[in-house]
Amino acid sequence: MTEIIQYIQSYLGSDQTPGVAGNMFWALVYIMLVFAGLSVAVIAMNWLERKILAHMQVRLGPMRVGPHGLLQPIADAIKLLLKEDIMPAEADGFVFWVAPFIVVLAAFTVFVVVPFGPTHAITDMNIGILFMLGVSSLSVLGIVMAGWASNSHYPLIGALRSSAQMVSYEVAMGLAVVSAVLMTSLNAEGTGTLSMIGIVQAQQAQGEWFIFKFFPLGLIAFFIFAVAMVAETNRAPFDLAEAESELTAGFHTEYSGFRWSLFFLAEYSAMIAVSSIAVTLWLGGWLRPFPNLLHNATWDLVFSLFPGVTFLLFAAMCFYNAVRMPKHPLFRIQTIGLAGFGAVLGLIGLLLFVPAVSLRVQDVFWFAAKVAGFMYLYIWYRGTFPRYRFDQLMQMGWKVLLPMGLGVLILTASVALLQQRIWHP
């Protein structure tokens, strides 16, 4: 018994991730934390997307289930679980069954290397970013399998459509990533790194987020990635996979109930995954804004207050809307529920003001805040841009983004060489 406790305690105070330190217990704890956080994020994203999209279109969005529709995602989940699970008569049973699992596995496995903080990752790999790109490219297999196994024309054509899209945009995405990885090698030893934690530490060491590096080269590479990642996750304006109004919804036409919800889950967690790649590579990962310019003790204190203040603001929003609820007795439960939700958020906010907590959590907070910004952008794109036609999409990928990516890569390499050879010999 004491040995087990010793084993658990031996990791505490370590400056490595549990995977690198080889501590199975904490690795398992981290895996469960990441899985739970991701599930909550997908649920919240589901609600936020419907709500924000509705407000962009001057509607109210979900209002009936829970105060301001807060319980709508849970109702949706129950509906999906209770729905009849249909498999087409001539479908290939095993492939039809296994396809959603492959997509979900690929979308969730990449989070093994996502660095939420210098030690807050499940593990750190020497090939981190390569691993992320490789495993997320496996989801194409699941999509192709789902489309083929349905034994129907629309899913097959839809699967070919969306996998062609994903394969094409992967190329531009890879080139943008390479130009960011190249920037990590601008140090005294001249060796770069593919490790996700190493990439953020390189930005810390160089005192510059890579989006601002060699202005505007870093910005262009980031832009290419930001476009490619929307296409990669099959989201608007590149959501030809589920253009149900003009093309029958793509590869998952024949899927229903729980299997369909797995595709849904995978899509949202893939969105979070590619956003965290973008945050790690260009936006300084877990680093807070201006770590180099404003780095004295006062600013450290100010920035450490942010997580708590954010939650207090959410709580204040809940209380404000609870007060504004109609006074009719039918709304009493909803008002109490909203106030209770606000109280929970406020308590979390107060907890985050405790220095011991905020010191450990602020890395995760800044990472999550940056990813949340990307999530908002995803919704904003969907509310703003009309859908691309398929030939326009291909033209964009191969004739615009790919040459741009190649150009940025060559220019980045040349500027880096010039900087090392001439300016700082």
Next chain:
Amino acid sequence: MAPVATPFFFYLFAAIMLLGGILVITRKNPVHSALALIVTLLAQASVYLMLYAPFVAGVQIILYAGGIMVLFLFVIMLVSIDRSIRERQFNSQWVVGLIAAVALGGLFISVYMKGMSVFPEHALSVIENDNTQNVASMLYGQYMFPFEIASLLLLVAIIGAVVMAKKRI
């Protein structure tokens, strides 16, 4: 991190690879064969990981499992499955098969018997943490010329594919 239960994982992945390989040739449906091949390739990537070669493992996943096999599946799915299922699957050329099997088996047995002297046991000196950097400095330093020749070969293949696919250039 030091590897855990190495023999167990080696035998596990080797078994998966063998099983996948057997399924590739015995399944009648070509899509199922392709999926079994993907399983084999992924198990192979895991074995690379155990050999302290994470970069090779990552490239294996990206190129083979994520790239080439998707193209394979594209082509296979557009082929009429019904006809290919009815086709004869094996050429029964017993003599050639037997000779090949005996030769390979003999090779395996001889390696197993004399293995200790042919492949002396020694711990890997390459550290996992520098794998990518080592591969890069070898490819772009010591083996620059063969590497560039190989990439030229790929370029020729790409141009050839374009010439064959496009009627008017």
